Amino acid sequence: MQPYGSIEERLLQEIKGLDRDDAEKIIKMVHFMKEEILKEKQKNSKPDIMKYAGMLSDLSPEDSDLFEQAVQRKSMFRGRKIEL
Numbered sequence: 001m002q003p004y005g006s007i008e009e010r011l012l013q014e015i016k017g018l019d020r021d022d023a024e025k026i027i028k029m030v031h032f033m034k035e036e037i038l039k040e041k042q043k044n045s046k047p048d049i050m051k052y053a054g055m056l057s058d059l060s061p062e063d064s065d066l067f068e069q070a071v072q073r074k075s076m077f078r079g080r081k082i083e084l
Contacts, residue, residue: 011030015023059067 015026018026056064056067
């Protein structure tokens with residue numbers, strides 16, 4: 001594992017030479033990744049399923065049919081291994 005200082009230096013080297021707007025974009029991306037992607041899940045926490053409540057009831061009949069078809073297709077591929 002690298003010392004934290006060398007990681008900071010590598011990050012600084014990567015943004016060196018960028019104009020201010022691009023550097024701000026990089027900072028925002030790092031902040032987003034830190035807050036949303038890399039955050040640890042709380043132990044014994046349940047997902048907030050209520051934020052999804054009622055989503056499917058708002059679908060049009062056509063969209064509902066498409067959703068049902070997609071769910072059926074997904075189950076067809078369950079258990080298959082990916083071959084590259």
